[in-house]
Amino acid sequence: xxxxxxxxxxxxxxxxxxxxxxxxxxxxxxxxxxxxxxxxxxxxxxxxxxxxxxxxxxxxxxxxxxxxxxxxxxxxxxxxxxxxxxxxxxxxxxxxxxxxxxxxxxxxxxxxxxxxxxxxxxxxxxxxxxxxxxxxxxxxxxxxxxxxxxxxxxxxxxxxxxxxxxxxxxxxxxxxxxxxxxxxxxxxxxxxxxxxxxxxxxxxxxxxxxxxxxxxxxxxxxxxxxxxxxxxxxxxxxxxxxxxxxxxxxxxxxxxxxxxxxxxxxxxxxxxxxxxxxxxxxxxxxxxxxxxxxxxxxxxxxxxxxxxxxxxxxxxxxxxxxxxxxxxxxxxxxxxxxxxxxxxxxxxxxxxxxxxxxxxxxxxxxxxxxxxxxxxxxxxxxxxxxxxxxxxxxxxxxxxxxxxxxxxxxxxxxxxxxxxxxxxxxxxxxxxxxxxxxxxxxxxxxxxxxxxxxxxxxxxxxxxxxxxxxxxxxxxxxxxxxxxxxxxxxxxxxxxxxxxxxxxxxxxxxxxxxxxxxxxxxxxxxxxxxxxxxxxxxxxxxxxxxxxxxxxxxxxxxxxxxxxxxx
Amino acid sequence: xxxxxxxxxxxxxxxxxxxxxxxxxxxxxxxxxxxxxxxxxxxxxxxxxxxxxxxxxxxxxxxxxxxxxxxxxxxxxxxxxxxxxxxxxxxxxxxxxxxxxxxxxxxxxxxxxxxxxxxxxxxxxxxxxxxxxxxxxxxxxxxxxxxxxxxxxxxxxxxxxxxxxxxxxxxxxxxxxxxxxxxxxxxxxxxxxxxxxxxxxxxxxxxxxxxxxxxxxxxxxxxxxxxxxxxxxxxxxxxxxxxxxxxxxxxxxxxxxxxxxxxxxxxxxxxxxxxxxxxxxxxxxxxxxxxxxxxxxxxxxxxx
Numbered sequence: 001x002x003x004x005x006x007x008x009x010x011x012x013x014x015x016x017x018x019x020x021x022x023x024x025x026x027x028x029x030x031x032x033x034x035x036x037x038x039x040x041x042x043x044x045x046x047x048x049x050x051x052x053x054x055x056x057x058x059x060x061x062x063x064x065x066x067x068x069x070x071x072x073x074x075x076x077x078x079x080x081x082x083x084x085x086x087x088x089x090x091x092x093x094x095x096x097x098x099x100x101x102x103x104x105x106x107x108x109x110x111x112x113x114x115x116x117x118x119x120x121x122x123x124x125x126x127x128x129x130x131x132x133x134x135x136x137x138x139x140x141x142x143x144x145x146x147x148x149x150x151x152x153x154x155x156x157x158x159x160x161x162x163x164x165x166x167x168x169x170x171x172x173x174x175x176x177x178x179x180x181x182x183x184x185x186x187x188x189x190x191x192x193x194x195x196x197x198x199x200x201x202x203x204x205x206x207x208x209x210x211x212x213x214x215x216x217x218x219x220x221x222x223x224x225x226x227x228x229x230x231x232x233x234x235x236x237x238x239x240x241x242x243x244x245x246x247x248x249x250x251x252x253x254x255x256x257x258x259x260x261x262x263x264x265x266x267x268x269x270x271x272x273x274x275x276x277x278x279x280x281x282x283x284x285x286x287x288x289x290x291x292x293x294x295x296x297x298x299x300x301x302x303x304x305x306x307x308x309x310x311x312x313x314x315x316x317x318x319x320x321x322x323x324x325x326x327x328x329x330x331x332x333x334x335x336x337x338x339x340x341x342x343x344x345x346x347x348x349x350x351x352x353x354x355x356x357x358x359x360x361x362x363x364x365x366x367x368x369x370x371x372x373x374x375x376x377x378x379x380x381x382x383x384x385x386x387x388x389x390x391x392x393x394x395x396x397x398x399x400x401x402x403x404x405x406x407x408x409x410x411x412x413x414x415x416x417x418x419x420x421x422x423x424x425x426x427x428x429x430x431x432x433x434x435x436x437x438x439x440x441x442x443x444x445x446x447x448x449x450x451x452x453x454x455x456x457x458x459x460x461x462x463x464x465x466x467x468x469x470x471x472x473x474x475x476x477x478x479x480x481x482x483x484x485x486x487x488x489x490x491x492x493x494x495x496x497x498x499x500x501x502x503x504x505x506x507x508x509x510x511x512x513x514x515x516x517x518x519x520x521x522x523x524x525x526x527x528x529x530x531x532x533x534x535x536x537x538x539x540x541x542x543x544x545x546x547x548x549x550x551x552x553x554x555x556x557x558x559x560x561x562x563x564x565x566x567x
Numbered sequence: 568x569x570x571x572x573x574x575x576x577x578x579x580x581x582x583x584x585x586x587x588x589x590x591x592x593x594x595x596x597x598x599x600x601x602x603x604x605x606x607x608x609x610x611x612x613x614x615x616x617x618x619x620x621x622x623x624x625x626x627x628x629x630x631x632x633x634x635x636x637x638x639x640x641x642x643x644x645x646x647x648x649x650x651x652x653x654x655x656x657x658x659x660x661x662x663x664x665x666x667x668x669x670x671x672x673x674x675x676x677x678x679x680x681x682x683x684x685x686x687x688x689x690x691x692x693x694x695x696x697x698x699x700x701x702x703x704x705x706x707x708x709x710x711x712x713x714x715x716x717x718x719x720x721x722x723x724x725x726x727x728x729x730x731x732x733x734x735x736x737x738x739x740x741x742x743x744x745x746x747x748x749x750x751x752x753x754x755x756x757x758x759x760x761x762x763x764x765x766x767x768x769x770x771x772x773x774x775x776x777x778x779x780x781x782x783x784x785x786x787x788x789x790x791x792x793x794x795x796x797x798x799x800x801x802x803x804x805x806x807x808x809x810x811x812x813x814x815x816x817x818x819x820x821x822x823x824x825x826x827x828x829x830x831x832x833x834x835x836x837x838x839x840x841x842x843x844x845x846x847x848x849x850x851x852x853x854x855x856x857x858x859x860x861x862x863x864x865x866x867x868x869x870x871x
Contacts, residue, residue, distance in 0.1 A: 295754065302601070
């Protein structure tokens, strides 16, 4: 039945475009690729994205691959998550481009959410989306030379070409009558480099331009050039300082799907447990930051104090507060011991009580609510057009959640609600996250009740070459997608990561327009852009190489001592 | 002569040290409320002294930036000396002087912030001016109430002849609010908001100049709260020990310090329960308070 519905959805697209579809491949369960010519790419993508049939369709990722060593061409694939009432399928619309004509018709004018994806493949591979509204450099630094494309296979990852800076960060529209507020690249409310150029009249924001990717680390190139399948897992977990485990899970799932590895059920449950622990700490972190940004410091302190419980729990279960290192291809590295289950139960129970008190207090602070209500509104239509994901999308009425729509790990076995708010303002996004923490606690309780016995890792012998597939998770910030194309010598041929912030950030300029400079930090933070933090101190004596790890009390006392004055 | 010099010296010492110490105490209370250990209560004093030892940093070549912190500091001290200590008046002791000095401090901080090509400073200055002007309008209306009721604007004389009438109660409530706003306790701490406009009016200062400005700001806040406390302390003292006895002077000052401490504690508790507001809300709330003050003025004209 499932297969039939899935096929009928793909068929409906094939029938509509008939001879323009050159080939159809089912690459994985629920993942299809339609191959078309360069001229039909735009109409097919636009049709799927705008069709009423696929009411919550959005671009899951876009992958450009240098396949010249394999077939003498480059490929461009729009992976669309087609969400319908009956069946959810990832459809990849692909075209191959010859080296002497690397152009295709841009879809960004019809689908605003495609803007960055197209700019990125132009930047990294030199594939030109014809008619793109804003083809400025997106990712590479200003002093990167023209016509050097780092994701092409003939570019060595060790190369470091430099030319003269060519600053392209200028707004295309004339804004001479406005003052410019430079929110970034370093701003106290951003916590990581990003540059929002706000065009203001008085304090009102009338326009916004964004420049980011200051911290681009070339993870994909490193993965493709020098790491084995197992090693990529570790770099995947280090993509994010907050939700690294979700990246690691998505990558492992992609490889497991391609290799048809049956992950033991117990491992799936342990992954689910850790994913929800990660979600709780991420949302609590955000609630603290949001409080801080509007000057409600006790909310910030409360949220982070409660968060400490879940960080402590993660450390007990995995050995690390962050970057758990628990995933391996085929399962998890360590089992959840029975006595740890009691620990989790006890901690979650205490957390639930404290969290409820905190939420009651936070939502009773009228000034906090006033700062969030009716601010940074992103209407449903815009949210869908930009493909906004996670709590940001759900706060604008998008009823999407990968855990439910494309069930993975143990989510198929647990019951949970997907909170959706329709107002689209900062408050809606906050309430979505608040509700999600309760759901996560509920999921953890169910996982502990019903975790099955058995192995935690499956053995596998071979990963097939030149197969492809998507791994996906619902990260704290939304749908997280990893595309993998396997290669030779135990290495990936193409690795593409699309974190949810990539989709959400594109909509921020829309959220900012019409509001004031005072609201800008909160509006930007409301999509919960990623940033990392260090919370553990280890003292190393360089002479005898002895290490000493401070506990919480010692750490506090050290800071008290450091700030102590001479009277 | 010696007594006068001694009084001024004690007053200045009190203003310069106690004002910063109160910030440390506030910080400690906040920390305890947030279940933190917090810094020492002398932390702020040390920070100010630390800043004073650093090289002063100002933007571009604007001389006004160099002199503004010193002017702000002097004016804040003058504001503090215009407020009664117990019932001892050192300079003026008149409500109009308070208005004039508050306006002068705002001007000397805002003008350089508006001249520099930094949008955060400009926004901060804009907010500072709006807050001051919209808060001083109800304050002036309260001056009107006191003029009608007591025929004077001398703070001590008003406090000594304070009557419990509807207009006077409204007037005192309005002054309590205006002092809170002008002292920029949260949620009114928007002209120097760090997360929104990177310290606003102070964003172009660094080192010694920033230290002097911060210090001036603490003195201004302390002076305003002292002023409000004197309006409450003197009438209570009058009821206990009379107005002109030596014990009356001491008791009035003691009560003033008690009210000052209470005011700081209440402000800290309010700050713990509130998020920062927006400038349009400040204008709205100050507008409502202006109407309340106006109502008080009308009541006073009818003898109430």
